[in-house]
Amino acid sequence: MENAFDLPAVSDPMSRHPKIPGPGEPIRLHHSLCYGCGDDAPIGLRLKVIAGEGFTVSAQMVVEQWMQGGPGVIHGGVLTAAFDEILGTAPLTIGAPVVTAHLEVDFAKPIPLGSTLHLDAEVLAKERRKVFVRASAHLGDPENPVATAHSIFVEIDLKKHFAAYRDDAAQSRP
Numbered sequence: 525m526e527n528a529f530d531l532p533a534v535s536d537p538m539s540r541h542p543k544i545p546g547p548g549e550p551i552r553l554h555h556s557l558c559y560g561c562g563d564d565a566p567i568g569l570r571l572k573v574i575a576g577e578g579f580t581v582s583a584q585m586v587v588e589q590w591m592q593g594g595p596g597v598i599h600g601g602v603l604t605a606a607f608d609e610i611l612g613t614a615p616l617t618i619g620a621p622v623v624t625a626h627l628e629v630d631f632a633k634p635i636p637l638g639s640t641l642h643l644d645a646e647v648l649a650k651e652r653r654k655v656f657v658r659a660s661a662h663l664g665d666p667e668n669p670v671a672t673a674h675s676i677f678v679e680i681d682l683k684k685h686f687a688a689y690r691d692d693a694a695q696s697r698p
């Protein structure tokens with residue numbers, strides 16, 4: 525199986541979901557045990573994703589020692605998990621519950637332990653069930669990204685998709 529981030533020339537119409545919080549407001553975590561955002565996850569990133577204007581979201585994450593690949597810098601998989609979380613939350617701005625189908629990450633610069641990573645994501649287009657999302661990360665200067673990501677998420681029926689795996693799929697949202 526081989527896929528690529530192939531942005532459609534024309535997007536299906538998209539509009540901001542009426543229930544998405546306003547710019548600056550947090551988007552409720554999608555599952556309390558989620559590795560990316562869950563407050564009850566035994567180990568996790570606990571990202572608080574904030575709604576932005578339009579189809580954008582953002583989050584911040586302090587790079588802690590346990591996130592180390594290194595030495596002294598973030599592990600690429602941890603950064604990818606953070607991207608996955610923020611990229612996957614962005615489609616909620618158009619009311620689409622999704623799972624990750626394809627995710628590309630470009631690592632531009634080392635990200636030191638102790639730094640605050642600023643993550644921004646934006647839905648670029650939708651084509652049938654596919655949602656195309658890009659994200660970037662910087663350490664305080666948005667003009668100087670340390671990593672970028674491009675992803676294709678696929679819209680799912682939440683209850684059906686997770687029914688075989690969990691008996692509490694209804695706890696997921698939107």
Ligand SMILES: CCCCCCCCCCCC(=O)SCCNC(=O)CCNC(=O)[C@H](O)C(C)(C)COP(=O)(O)OP(=O)(O)OC[C@H]1O[C@@H](n2cnc3c(N)ncnc32)[C@H](O)[C@@H]1OP(=O)(O)O
Pocket residue numbers: 527528554560608609610611612613616620621622623624625626651652653654676678680696697698
């Ligand atoms: C959750 C709470 C929300 C809140 C979300 C909060 C943030 C969550 C962040 C974490 C998200 C995760 O980690 S989710 C966990 C990791 N991901 C997964 O477990 C997904 C595993 N994969 C799957 O379950 C499946 O492959 C699906 C659902 C992605 C697709 O299967 P399907 O439903 O049968 O659909 P299918 O017909 O194959 O594909 C539909 C369209 O997508 C395209 N497509 C399918 N796979 C790919 C691919 N890898 N790359 C490109 N495109 C693809 C197809 O070509 C088709 O396009 P066309 O014919 O229309 O052109």
